[in-house]
Amino acid sequence: MVSRRDFLVRSGMAGAAWLGHTAMGQAAPSTQQAATSPQAAPATPPPPGVQPEPDLLQKLETYASTETIRTTKLRDTLFLLEGVGGNIVCQIGPDGKLLIDAQMAAGTQHLLDALGKLDAQPLKLLVNTHWHPDHTDGNAALHLAGAFIIAQINTRVRLQSPQYMAAYELHVPAAPDAALPQETFDETSTLWVNNDQEDLIHAPYAHTDSDIFVHFHNGNVIHTGDLWFNGMYPLIDTSTGGTINGMIKGVDAVLALADEQTKVVPGHGPLGDKAALQNYRTMLVTVADRVEKLKAQGDTVEQAIAAKPTADLDAAWTKPGAIQPNTFVALVYESL
Numbered sequence: 001m002v003s004r005r006d007f008l009v010r011s012g013m014a015g016a017a018w019l020g021h022t023a024m025g026q027a028a029p030s031t032q033q034a035a036t037s038p039q040a041a042p043a044t045p046p047p048p049g050v051q052p053e054p055d056l057l058q059k060l061e062t063y064a065s066t067e068t069i070r071t072t073k074l075r076d077t078l079f080l081l082e083g084v085g086g087n088i089v090c091q092i093g094p095d096g097k098l099l100i101d102a103q104m105a106a107g108t109q110h111l112l113d114a115l116g117k118l119d120a121q122p123l124k125l126l127v128n129t130h131w132h133p134d135h136t137d138g139n140a141a142l143h144l145a146g147a148f149i150i151a152q153i154n155t156r157v158r159l160q161s162p163q164y165m166a167a168y169e170l171h172v173p174a175a176p177d178a179a180l181p182q183e184t185f186d187e188t189s190t191l192w193v194n195n196d197q198e199d200l201i202h203a204p205y206a207h208t209d210s211d212i213f214v215h216f217h218n219g220n221v222i223h224t225g226d227l228w229f230n231g232m233y234p235l236i237d238t239s240t241g242g243t244i245n246g247m248i249k250g251v252d253a254v255l256a257l258a259d260e261q262t263k264v265v266p267g268h269g270p271l272g273d274k275a276a277l278q279n280y281r282t283m284l285v286t287v288a289d290r291v292e293k294l295k296a297q298g299d300t301v302e303q304a305i306a307a308k309p310t311a312d313l314d315a316a317w318t319k320p321g322a323i324q325p326n327t328f329v330a331l332v333y334e335s336l
């Protein structure tokens with residue numbers, strides 16, 4: 001089996017790790033890659049905070065077509081599945097499989113293969129944590145494989161039409177009808193399947209305007225969606241409703257439900273726990289406070305970046321291929 005790391009190093013494409021899936025120590029930040037790619041080279045420098053990745057979706061599909069899925073048992077009925085894109089949780093049981101998030105469409109066959117090894121029950125339900133393609137691109141194929149799809153209403157609304165992610169200069173086309181959630185909700189929804197209670201809880205204006213996290217009561221597992229990028233600066237997708245203060249509130253809502261035994265699955269990065277999520281919250285609040293002060297004293301976004309408000313945090317939170325400090329500062333500034 002070729003590991004993700006081996007594949008990315010071998011292919012020299014580690015820079016496309018935007019959403020953290022290559023945050024495992026490779027080189028080649030995205031700006032270098034853009035400089036060597038003719039169609040990606042901008043005529044003028046992008047505005048502050050932009051990490052241009054206009055070909056990102058194709059890159060992720062390429063990775064996903066070859067990447068196998070790594071499966072980690074969380075509880076007897078709950079599994080973490082890692083491939084290309086956001087982390088997936090699968091719950092098994094007598095009601096059939098419940099999936100949280102769908103990754104890239106090109107990886108669906110690998111995902112179905114991995115699911116087949118968990119038990120013989122069919123795939124029944126798919127929950128999307130938010131609209132981003134690295135969490136929803138597999139929706140249509142998984143729907144055809146049997147999944148009824150549930151999401152916050154804004155996930156359906158955004159999937160229905162083309163979207164633009166300014167942080168990467170990335171255009172995302174509208175999803176096909178088969179990819180659209182069949183059931184939506186606004187603030188909360190509860191499932192009662194596989195001898196558990198699964199609460200789906202909206203975190204308004206956080207990473208996007210469509211985020212939810214999923215709390216498995218009996219399993220004591222929480223999938224945070226992209227409220228949490230474990231060990232790295234997160235993307236705040238300000239172009240589709242994300243804000244730093246909403247991120248912090250969302251993280252607080254997760255922390256309020258977690259205890260020391262809770263297994264907390266981030267949207268990106270390794271499996272974590274309450275203590276690691278608290279550590280991340282401290283970083284978010286620290287950066288928000290510092291950037292807010294700079295903005296309040298009249299600094300422009302360029303001046304705020306130049307002030308390096310994250311300098312003492314960067315060694316711990318900057319990961320290759322993930323959101324870089326200048327980008328994070330710009331996104332926080334913009335959303336305050």
Ligand SMILES: [Zn+2]
Binds near residue numbers: 130132207226
């Ligand atoms: Zn996302």
